[in-house]
Amino acid sequence: MLYDALIKNISSSISLSAEELDIFLSMLECRTIARGAYLLEKGTICRHDHYISRGLVKVCYLDDAGRENIIKFAPEDWWVVDLDSFLNSKPAFYFIQAIEETEVFQLSRAAHDRLHSLIPQFHIFSNMRWQNGFIALQHRVMQGLSLPAEERYQQFLQKYPGLDQRISQKLIASYLGITPVFLSMLRRKWAHLS
Amino acid sequence: MLYDALIKNISSSISLSAEELDIFLSMLECRTIARGAYLLEKGTICRHDHYISRGLVKVCYLDDAGRENIIKFAPEDWWVVDLDSFLNSKPAFYFIQAIEETEVFQLSRAAHDRLHSLIPQFHIFSNMRWQNGFIALQHRVMQGLSLPAEERYQQFLQKYPGLDQRISQKLIASYLGITPVFLSMLRRKWAHLS
DNA sequence: CGTCTATTTGAATGTACTCAAAAGCGGTGG
């Protein structure tokens, strides 16, 4: 069924009754966005939380020099939002763009709030989500500080298995915080060694 | 009073009744640790969540080369824990050490769980804490990827006002992900420019 | 087939590191 993966996703942290599940599902809007289209544009307010049911998006920001930096990929079964913008109704610092044609279930801020007050279990779900998100992100800070690009690439492969086959090197380089030119040089070196 | 700052800290996200506050405070243990002593040692399980009421600690890990890297400072009024270790009873990857003589209020995992089931508002508090933590950390990932050391230093000053006066350059360098030698060179350059 | 973008390659440059040594500074004991 359409919602199978999402239900499984939610159920890994909380157990909802059939009615509660219905309430939750009824709040979702389904949307399909084309390759290259934006789920969130920089400077606008992030009005929805998104669950990716099919496809792939990237979360990016532009640095002072105008270069695009990818802070996260979200393939199937990932949740994605600009948290600061969503919670605090601030203009988004990040933008979210589809790398492939993507299908999302989205939850508005109003629905999100209603959900938490109607079904307190969702507080637990949110807790899990952001605590785990924090742990994963801390791990990434650590890598960024101490590992050379070569090992960050390995970590990328671990975190997003198979994703290297789905996206361009340019995007991988942007995620790793190096230039595509330098990534290309590394790959040549690796090819030579094997 | 002893708990004033802590109560204010909690009250910024939730409103507790006097009884609830009593329950919370009664669960805390107060502890003083000497300069250089450990609040958490690498490899042991992080059994407490800590609120720093006085002093200053650092959260670090050792990289493959055995170098110490600081991922966060926690001065007065900050909370600090190795979340992954605390939640999942894993051996801690990080260690937490006092830079100055430090006084903490600590909450055991059992107390933490009891608190959340007795007073559901604490779910909201945790949510706030980790969502805000996530936002701040994401900001740090971003810096690590795209900003040069010089601008990371500026961000450090903003995040921890006055802390540069309290700690050695060695520690700042470790937080910024550069060597003390290189930081010293930067400072010479800055002094020359002004 | 032609156009647009991604990737590769090369050369020159810049940023940050290592190693080594000297200088500064704070605390301790005689």
Added chain:
DNA sequence: CCACCGCTTTTGAGTACATTCAAATAGACG
């Protein structure tokens, strides 16, 4: 009070990692 010890900071030289700019090549898409 001074001398010494250990640790931090500074300085210098040489090196490694990653960047920029530019140009050539390869791929993808209409």
